[in-house]
Amino acid sequence: MGLKVETLKINGVDKQFPAGLPQTLAQMLKQLGINEATVVAEIDGKIIERQNFAQTKVSNSQSIELIRFAGGG
């Protein structure tokens, strides 16, 4: 194909975005179909506040962690 597949490292795995790499965290969540109100994000070990999701740039050099609540005791 000759085209480079765009990827982001999310939760330790390389996730492909064939339609093109999202520019911001908010766009990334939207493309993944994840409601941003239900997750916390960490980029390179730094917590990103939810109100900053729309301004936070993402790139494939980063390590992105997406975390949410689950059942627990």
Next chain:
Amino acid sequence: MDKLIIAGRSFNSRLLVGTGKFASSGLMAEAIARSGTEIVTVALRRVDIENENDDILSAIDRSRYLLLPNTSGARDAEEAVRLAKLARAATGINWVKLEVTPDPYYLLPDPVETLKAAEVLVKDNFVVLPYINADPVLAKKLEDAGVATVMPLASPIGSNQGLKTRAALEIIIEQANVPVVVDAGLGLPSHAADAMEMGADAVLVNTAIATANDPPAMAEAFKLAVEAGRIAYKSGPPAAGRKASASSPLTGFLREDSAEVADAPKLWRRSAASFPAKADE
């Protein structure tokens, strides 16, 4: 029942409920409601981006229940602090059930890392509720570090073994100046009642409710047991003794002069033959 006060906040229920292991969110919500609890614990996990699933928070009415995020999965202080901060970022809640369990078989809490993490989190304005082994010295050190409660285990998490740490729990309860929440291993309502009768301020139950055949009914059973245990403790239970102490009067019925308690064995021999057929009327 008197109110439970943790970090200046008061609660009508002395039962904390965990949200793990329920077969469905609906069952969990029903069990939480029947339990009467006002504090529910939740864990933090990585989002599975390939299999989008429901967010557990949508099943918990946060106007009714205080969400208490735990740091389960943390193997050292650093990971626990990270999880606590993530939970705070997610919810705005600064309460955290501190849990550091490096051992996957018994899930016993690491006392050194737990104390280390508690010190960091207290300085960062968290309300810290640490899960600990039933170690009275550790409980005091955590209290000195400024934690809001101590949460000693009854037996290993999810083991349903009941109060295996009884003697140490009694010392912790005797010495604590913060609420003592007995956590982990309570498998039956009677275990919870037992802990409350000993003077525990509250208990946390998850597995015993979530994995019962009928979780909402079991949640109610725990609610009643916790209330009964607390009321019993507050009512001042009498001490246990080795000998009998008659509940019915021994005088004034068969023999005017038969109440020689010091002579009890002889009394029994004499009266055995003369018991009336209908003893109680």
